[in-house]
Amino acid sequence: MTPKYLTLIIAAALSAVSVSATASGYRFGSQSVSSQGTAEANGAEAGDASTIFANPAGMARLEGRQIMGGVTAVVPHSTFNDEGSTRFTRTSTGGLKSQDDYVPGAVAAPSLYYTQKVNDQWTAGFGMFVPYGTNLSYDWNWAGRYALTNIKLTSVNLNPSIAFKPxxxxxxxxxxxxxxxxxxxxxxxxxxxxxxxxxxxGTGAALLRQIVAAGGNPAVLANVRDGHATVEGKDWGFGFNLGYMYMPTENTRFGIAYRSSIKHELKGSAGWDFSGVTTDAKVNAILQAASHHVNSAALVELRTPETLSLNGFHQFNDRWAGMFDVTWTKNSRMQNIDIQFPGTESGDEVIRQQWKNTVRVALGANYKVNDNVTLRGGIAHDDAPIRSDELRHAALPDADRVQLSFGANWKVTPNSSIDLAYSYLDFSDARANYTNQCRPGLLTCTGNGETTRGTWSTHMSLVGLSYNYKF
Structure with a gap:
């Protein structure tokens, strides 16, 4: 693959973002359209090149050269209703009490896989997929704005792989x-x-004297408004994945797959905008200085969670096949998110998470209608990593969910086929009672000290389309 085309593929992947990830936490839940059709239960099927993600050992079953390119569209619907969010002063935050347009109408994420059989024992492959993502944009005057106005996370994983069959x-x-x-x-x-x-x-008088001394107009404090902060960063991280597949018969196989944790140091910048706080620029400058917030570098260190999957597949007869997958995710890797401001006197801003480990269980089936058409279906339950309402932040209003999926594979020619998939995800209501444990004016930490109280209600649809070709 030439660098030119690889660059274009990465750009396409980064332009696609999931809206509140379809798997628990920030993980994007569909890296393969054929897998989506069974609610990701087919890790041991190894029927196409997307086995690179599910279990690289499955490449050993594939003949010749195979390529699979797909895209999954996410169509979400989510609402928020406030239940008494407050400032650090324990007065109401005011603002909009409900939100129903903070998620995109639809977004899409691509995937690409290629495998090539080297000889009877070795197979090589390459995968590209979107592992994590979220995209939320609340109104800047919503009741929970001191916790979050917007968040966008994009990612892409490049996954060269090999398989060995003794x-x-x-x-x-x-x-x-x-x-x-x-x-x-x-x-x-x-x-x-x-x-x-x-x-x-009783310190307001000193503030007024400072404003007057600077030539500002203290009367504008009667209509003071919010400031706004933005933090951004990016990073490359590296890890590995392993797989093993046991095939006691031609019709039965079991797999185990592991994906390692990946360490990221997201480096970027932090900006503080006080320009619209009042109509007097001199007053705005004094208020920003009093807040101890300055534009600076920013750093966030985190580790993505590792996963361990156990799965099985059995071909019952010429038409029916059944499968299962159980995936354990070490979400406890994701504790607090500490946003650091190197080179300043400001302490870290801490988003408390303290996630728990989770388990996802999926069951699926294939039904072969004829030589050209195979139907798929599956159901899955996925735990959310959030421990309590007090640790549910507006950046990830996640909850347990059930996924129901349907799919089909249509063989267009002897060497090519098309996969289609549809999934519906129903989330439990997600209630938050989250309090930021800092408050304005402190040097030891950064935060608004707000409490965000309310409930998110979410469901979403996924529509996938992919094309497979065998050389």
């Missing part, structure tokens, strides 16, 4: 992972609350 019953697979991640986050800055708190504490 005999007809065993196969082993190994892959390297180069993962690019880019993120941005915005939130309101509670300047009105800070001014009110200074007046209540």
């Amino acid at each position: 005999n007809e019953h065993h196969a082993f697979g190994f892959g390297l992972n180069g993962e690019f991640m880019k993120a941005s986050l915005g939130q309101g800055v509670d300047v009105p609350g800070s001014v009110a708190a200074s007046q209540a504490a």
Whole structure:
């Protein structure tokens, strides 16, 4: 693959973002359209090149050269209803009490896989897919704006792989992972609350004297508005994945697959906008100085969770096949997200998560209508990693969900086929009672000290289309 085309593929992947990931946490849940048709239950089927993601050992079953390119569209619907969000002063945040347009109407994520049989024992392959993503954009005057106004996470994983088959019953697979991640986050800055708190504490007079001394107009404090902060960063991280497949008979196989954790150091910048806080630029400058917020570098260190999957596949007869997958995810890797501001006197901004490990269970089936058409179906239950309402942040209003999927494979020619898939995901209501444990004006930490209370209700549809070709 030439560097020119590889660059175009990466650009296409980064232009696609999931809206609140379809698997738990920030993980994007569909890396293969054929797999989506069974609710991702077919990890041991190894029927096409997308086995590179599910289990690289499955490449040992593929003949010749195979390529698979697909795209999955995510069509979400989500609403938020406020239930009493407050400032750090424990007064109401005001703002919009409901939200129903903070998710995109639709987004799409591509995938690409290629395998080539080297000889009777070795097969090589390459995969490209979107592992993580989210895209939420709330109104800047919603009730929870001091926790978040917007977040966007995009990523792409490049996964060269090999498989080794010593005999007809065993196969082993190994892959390297180069993962690019880019993120941005915005939130309101509670300047009105800070001014009110200074007046209540008796320090308001000193602020007024400072404004007058600078030639500003203190009267504009009567209509002070929010500031806004933006943080962004990007990074490459590297990991690996392993797979093993046991094939006791031609019709039965079992697989185990592992994907490692990947460390990221997202480096970028933080910007603080106080230009619209009042109509007086001199007052705005004084208020920003009092907040201790300055434009600076930004750094977020994190580790993505590793996964371990066990799966099985059995061909019952010429028409029916059944399959299952159980995937354990070490989401406890994702504890607090600490946003650092190197080179400044500001302490970290901490988004508390303290996630728990999760298990996803999926069951699926294939039905061969005739030599050209195979129908698929599956159902899955996926746990959310969030421990409690007090740890559910607006950046990821996640909840347990059930996925129901249908799919089909249509053989167009002896060497080519098309996969179609549709999935419906129903999320449990997600209630938040999250309090930021910092407050404005402190040097030891950064935060608004807000409490976000409310409930998110979400469901979404996934529509997938892919093309397969065998050389």
